[in-house]
Amino acid sequence: MPIKYPMAVISAPRKVDFQEKTLPVLGDEEVLIKVRAAAICGSDLHLYKGLHPSVALPVTVGHEAAGEVIEVGKAVTRHQVGDRVTIEPVIACGKCEYCVRGNYHLCVNISFQYREGQGAFAPYFIVHQDHAFRLPENISYEEGALIEPLSVAMHAVKKSGIRLGHSSAVFGAGAIGMLVSMLSKQASGVGSFICDIHPYRLKKALEMGAQMAINSREEDPVKVILESTGDLGVDKSFEAVGLDTTLIQSLQVLKRGGNATLLGIFEKTDINFPVNIFVQREVSLYGSQGYSWDFQDSLKMLRNGSIDLKPLITHKVSLQNLQQGFDILLSPKNESIKVIIQMED
Numbered sequence: 217m218p219i220k221y222p223m224a225v226i227s228a229p230r231k232v233d234f235q236e237k238t239l240p241v242l243g244d245e246e247v248l249i250k251v252r253a254a255a256i257c258g259s260d261l262h263l264y265k266g267l268h269p270s271v272a273l274p275v276t277v278g279h280e281a282a283g284e285v286i287e288v289g290k291a292v293t294r295h296q297v298g299d300r301v302t303i304e305p306v307i308a309c310g311k312c313e314y315c316v317r318g319n320y321h322l323c324v325n326i327s328f329q330y331r332e333g334q335g336a337f338a339p340y341f342i343v344h345q346d347h348a349f350r351l352p353e354n355i356s357y358e359e360g361a362l363i364e365p366l367s368v369a370m371h372a373v374k375k376s377g378i379r380l381g382h383s384s385a386v387f388g389a390g391a392i393g394m395l396v397s398m399l400s401k402q403a404s405g406v407g408s409f410i411c412d413i414h415p416y417r418l419k420k421a422l423e424m425g426a427q428m429a430i431n432s433r434e435e436d437p438v439k440v441i442l443e444s445t446g447d448l449g450v451d452k453s454f455e456a457v458g459l460d461t462t463l464i465q466s467l468q469v470l471k472r473g474g475n476a477t478l479l480g481i482f483e484k485t486d487i488n489f490p491v492n493i494f495v496q497r498e499v500s501l502y503g504s505q506g507y508s509w510d511f512q513d514s515l516k517m518l519r520n521g522s523i524d525l526k527p528l529i530t531h532k533v534s535l536q537n538l539q540q541g542f543d544i545l546l547s548p549k550n551e552s553i554k555v556i557i558q559m560e561d
């Protein structure tokens with residue numbers, strides 16, 4: 217008898233439904249994973265609102281997950297039944313110029329499992345063996361579900377070229393901003409300035425090692441950062457919000473010759489921009505897309521305990537209450553960072 221199971225779908229703006237799926241026959245190089253924990257991503261919130269710039273509704277949802285391997289295809293060599301793994305949910309073609317050069321995050325045919333009908337808010341997930349990574353023993357499934365966002369932050373921090381002694385500013389203290397702030401500190405030895413409008417998140421960012429938290433609703437972050445750096449500004453900045461205001465601020469806080477790295481997804485894309493800043497101050501703006509060989513490095517940091525993801529988990533809900541999880545993250549009070557979906561047996 218084929219196994220039937222529910223998979224979450226965003227069927228209309230702010231509406232979660234469940235589709236009945238049937239487990240397909242496992243491919244030779246695929247592994248079947250029993251999902252144990254999944255997490256809601258900032259990009260899932262754009263989907264939930266029906267405002268994701270490159271995805272239309274209805275769509276299956278969820279791409280941050282960890283679980284147990286319960287079946288392996290005939291030709292699988294990297295995994296065994298019982299392995300605890302996290303999932304890299306990207307799909308690259310392996311054939312284009314970028315893939316062949318190893319830059320699969322730039323694949324011209326890039327997609328993600330959830331966009332192809334396989335969301336992680338479901339009890340089962342199937343991936344090619346190369347897209348499952350074994351979890352270190354000290355890492356729980358819940359933390360394992362956060363390796364995807366950690367890898368997004370890792371990619372951006374590497375891209376920025378931050379080095380020992382560099383100062384940094386992070387716009388947005390959601391999960392990604394928080395992780396960028398933690399990793400920047402690891403790379404530079406210097407805590408970052410972090411800017412947001414939610415007091416809860418700012419407090420949390422300080423607990424996680426940020427040097428100064430700035431409430432952009434109460435103070436002008438550009439002014440505060442310039443004042444705190446003797447009018448110099450910072451070497452590196454990161455935009456993890458997706459708004460024109462924070463994008464412009466991320467450039468205005470830079471030292472001459474500094475660079476800003478953009479990770480936020482913009483719902484509104486026609487932006488008024490002070491373009492002369494690039495030439496006059498010789499600043500640069502980088503984009504950072506997903507991850508490419510970053511899961512491996514995230515796992516190294518987790519294995520030796522140099523980063524702790526547990527404090528980012530603020531809420532847990534069951535799969536049936538997924539919609540509640542989205543609403544927690546979108547509530548105006550916003551006392552949440554990461555909502556974990558716990559799967560029962």
Ligand SMILES: [Zn+2]
Nearest residue numbers: 257280364365
């Ligand atoms: Zn994500």
Ligand SMILES: [Zn+2]
Nearest residue numbers: 309312315323
């Ligand atoms: Zn490709």
